[in-house]
Amino acid sequence: MSKRDELISKYAEDLRTKCRIEPDMALLTKVTIGCGPAIYNADSSTLAGTEARELETVKANFLIRKLGLADGPKLMEAITAAMDTYGRSERNKYRAVVYYMLVKHFGKEGVYA
16 A cells, blocks of 8 residues: 555545545545645644644645635635634644645535646
8 A cells, every 4th residue: 555545545434434434536636736745744734723823824725725715705715714624623624625625615626627
């Protein structure tokens, strides 16, 4: 099993156990690949749910730039909801898991088709 496959398995387990979401493995794989080399770095593979600057970066770089969504309060509300679903007390919030939840939330699976 490759390192990427191991990470995808870890992300799927987080979705099942911590978020109570049964993942679409094909979509999770595509979202993970879309994260690029960030998934292999301990710092960039996770998100700090309490750092406003980091959440703004997710909004600007992922939701607006990657998913093509228009800026507005709904974007930050969705990020907050994803963080709440993951669990505020959860230290390791994996970027790929949060991105997966946001893709599903906004119905933007077509971006990864």
